[in-house]
Amino acid sequence: MFTIGEFSLISRLTVKTLRYYHDEGILVPDYIDDDSGYRYYRQTSVERAMIITMLRDMDFSINGIREMLSGYTEDTELLEHLEKQQHKLKDKISQAKTAESSLEEIIKSIRRIKMNTKHINYEIQEKQVEDIIFAGFRFKGKYDEVGSAFKKVGRKAGRFISGNALTLYYDCEYKENDADIEAGFPVSKSLKANSGIDCKILKGGKSVTIVHKGPYESLNKSYEKLFTFIEQKKYKSLSPSREVYLKGPGMIFKGNPENYLTEIQVLIQ
Amino acid sequence: MFTIGEFSLISRLTVKTLRYYHDEGILVPDYIDDDSGYRYYRQTSVERAMIITMLRDMDFSINGIREMLSGYTEDTELLEHLEKQQHKLKDKISQAKTAESSLEEIIKSIRRIKMNTKHINYEIQEKQVEDIIFAGFRFKGKYDEVGSAFKKVGRKAGRFISGNALTLYYDCEYKENDADIEAGFPVSKSLKANSGIDCKILKGGKSVTIVHKGPYESLNKSYEKLFTFIEQKKYKSLSPSREVYLKGPGMIFKGNPENYLTEIQVLIQ
DNA sequence: TTGCTCCTCACGTCACGTGAGGTGGC
DNA sequence: TTGCTCCTCACGTCACGTGAGGTGGC
Numbered sequence: 371m372f373t374i375g376e377f378s379l380i381s382r383l384t385v386k387t388l389r390y391y392h393d394e395g396i397l398v399p400d401y402i403d404d405d406s407g408y409r410y411y412r413q414t415s416v417e418r419a420m421i422i423t424m425l426r427d428m429d430f431s432i433n434g435i436r437e438m439l440s441g442y443t444e445d446t447e448l449l450e451h452l453e454k455q456q457h458k459l460k461d462k463i464s465q466a467k468t469a470e471s472s473l474e475e476i477i478k479s480i481r482r483i484k485m486n487t488k489h490i491n492y493e494i495q496e497k498q499v500e501d502i503i504f505a506g507f508r509f510k511g512k513y514d515e516v517g518s519a520f521k522k523v524g525r526k527a528g529r530f531i532s533g534n535a536l537t538l539y540y541d542c543e544y545k546e547n548d549a550d551i552e553a554g555f556p557v558s559k560s561l562k563a564n565s566g567i568d569c570k571i572l573k574g575g576k577s578v579t580i581v582h583k584g585p586y587e588s589l590n591k592s593y594e595k596l597f598t599f600i601e602q603k604k605y606k607s608l609s610p611s612r613e614v615y616l617k618g619p620g621m622i623f624k625g626n627p628e629n630y631l632t633e634i635q636v637l638i639q
Numbered sequence: 640m641f642t643i644g645e646f647s648l649i650s651r652l653t654v655k656t657l658r659y660y661h662d663e664g665i666l667v668p669d670y671i672d673d674d675s676g677y678r679y680y681r682q683t684s685v686e687r688a689m690i691i692t693m694l695r696d697m698d699f700s701i702n703g704i705r706e707m708l709s710g711y712t713e714d715t716e717l718l719e720h721l722e723k724q725q726h727k728l729k730d731k732i733s734q735a736k737t738a739e740s741s742l743e744e745i746i747k748s749i750r751r752i753k754m755n756t757k758h759i760n761y762e763i764q765e766k767q768v769e770d771i772i773f774a775g776f777r778f779k780g781k782y783d784e785v786g787s788a789f790k791k792v793g794r795k796a797g798r799f800i801s802g803n804a805l806t807l808y809y810d811c812e813y814k815e816n817d818a819d820i821e822a823g824f825p826v827s828k829s830l831k832a833n834s835g836i837d838c839k840i841l842k843g844g845k846s847v848t849i850v851h852k853g854p855y856e857s858l859n860k861s862y863e864k865l866f867t868f869i870e871q872k873k874y875k876s877l878s879p880s881r882e883v884y885l886k887g888p889g890m891i892f893k894g895n896p897e898n899y900l901t902e903i904q905v906l907i908q
Numbered sequence: 909t910t911g912c913t914c915c916t917c918a919c920g921t922c923a924c925g926t927g928a929g930g931t932g933g934c
Numbered sequence: 935t936t937g938c939t940c941c942t943c944a945c946g947t948c949a950c951g952t953g954a955g956g957t958g959g960c
Contacts, residue, residue: 375913385914390950406958409913421891428738434950441893445753448892452746459739463732469697471726477721484714622690623717624710644939654940695919701923811925817952 371401377411397422426598429462430455476622487617487631492581494599499635505530506538506554507567512547513586515629517619519553526567530557535618538572538610544590552610564617571610578605578633581616589613592634605638612636640670646680650688657699664824665705672847698731699724739809745891746755756886756900759848763868768904774799775807775823782855783818786888788822795836799826803889807879808842813859847874848904850885858882858903865903874907881905 378385380477391397392409397418399409417440423434437443438451505527507519520535540550543548560569577598582592616631647654660666661678664667666679666687687708694704696840707720774796776788789804802825809819829838851861869876885900 373913386951386952387754387949389915394949409914410960419705424741424891426949427734428742429735438892441809442895443892444895445749445898448894449746449749449753452742452749456742457738459742463735463739465696466698466728468733471723472693473697473728477718477725480714480718480721484718513789529837550647606907622693623707625717626711626713629714653925655925656923658941663923677932678940695923822939 371412374399374409374411377415377419380416381423383419383423384446389431390596391422394432394436396432396439410483428455429459439507475635483518483617483620488582490616492583494578494580494596496576496578499577500581501574501639502533502556502572503558503560503569504536504554504565504572505557505561505569508550508552508554510548510550513549513551514554520555522565523554523567526564527555527557527561530559530561531555532558534614534616536612536614538612540610542609543626560614575637576606576639577635577637578603579633580605582632582634583629585630586632589632596636598637600638608637608639640679640681641805642671643668643678644681644775646684646688649685650692652688652692660691660701663701663705665701665708668850687873694827698726698728705858731754747805750888752889759850759885759900763849765845765847768846768848768906770843771802771825771841772827772838773805773830773841774824774826774830774836774838775821777807777809777821778835779817779819782818784820785820788820789824791834792823792836795833796824796826796830799828799830799845800824801827803885805881805883809879811878832907844877844906845908846904846906847872847876848902851901851903852898855901861901861903869905877906877908 372380374385374388378388380613381388383391388409392399392559397415400412400415401410402408403410422435425438430438434451434511436454438448443451479575495627507523509515516537524531535553535555538552539556540552554567557569561567561628563569578596580592580596582589597607612635614635617625618630618632619625643647643654643657647657650657652660657666657678658730666684666747667682670679671677672679690708694707700907701705703724707717712720716773717878769897774832775793776792778788783807793800799883804822805822807821809821823836826838832838847865849865850860851858866876883902883904885902886894887901888894888900
């Protein structure tokens, strides 16, 4: 006869679990001391404990186990129980598998962004910007409406998207409410115009650029730097200016705005 | 603005769940009527609801989701969360898989027993019993000690077991306490004698047999029939008699004793 | 005496579900 | 008025875990 502690070590079930199984009547001690209330278990109960553990591993409920171990379930009924449980397990497996693979996708895309934004130069740069095919939605409104514009274009352009989201600002000044904005994505091939979404080639050329780190509210600081530089160099800036969102709120997680990365590009003559 | 019921239809989350997510602060209504307490949701919250659903599908806890959606987790931290969750999911999958395959094994073995016991003849039969290689443990004791004897032999003979458990009764009379019993299994090859477990060839021969259906306590009825028949036929019975357990308490489930099937075999001259 | 094991009882966990009892708008 | 939707509050679920407060044997 083993005390509950010894039996716990043998059966690899916690003392609490053993007491619970006693309460539930699926693993009753072989002897209980009337005075102390101590539970004692025989060697033969080890086997029963192992069977219960096995069934619990198979996700059977305590009630299910009680019924199955009661000894008065017919074979056919027992088979039904087992097959039902097998189905449940199979469902669980396939669910977990799809969840795992979409999680994998998300992890990959975050890693990709991390890789791409690892070796960024935060200085003002003069560089050549390439031509791109651009699918965009142009509207007049507030700056914070670009989010829904991206969604619109995203739905249409879908799998042809070939780079980071970007916006074109056609105004030469800052406008609170009625800004002339085009928001969209570079795409791998020209798409048919559709519900306000237009495709065109954005000509590249010589540009001055800077990568802004931080929330969008502080973008003005980087604009200031950039235009001061352009003025010093006596360049002439061309409209529209562009913002490329290297790292932003993203599709799923908002992220920390302090870590947002936005490249401002101004074409020059 | 949608009422909670409308939003429930759109988001495919129950009203109760939406109220709970409100309480937990992970999906707060966009407007709450002060008088009625009615919750109202905007279109933009649909997306958030979908993200939460996705994360719940991936088995994230409400607290985990709250943290991840708070917007102030760094990328590295976020990646850690996601990878941790991925590990959890992978563990869950592999656990469920092993559970499912052992369940499959059990189902198969029960089906096998069902098949084998489907077309059984319950009449007294005269038939030829074949020679078998038998690994057994012989002891003097009570009938209900055969269980542990089977276990002993089972552990040694393991994968060489090639048929149903059987016992040999060497006494010519019924003994309550000091019965001379050998319990074991037919095996596919002769094993070395070891800790009281002995291997030998059980010679077959002409026999009278009957299949007993029901608990072991009622076996005496079938014995009576069998020996009455032997007497009538003027056969001479040979010792030991055998019991072959076609269907019994089994390795895992006790089953219903009313359905136990035991073949009694008595060799005759 | 001390330390260890055992006991019971009540409450906590997690993500909701289930009602009871009541209100408000069409 | 009726039927429907919404509300809050309290309690239930499932398989234990956590701790408080206490006992008994070495």
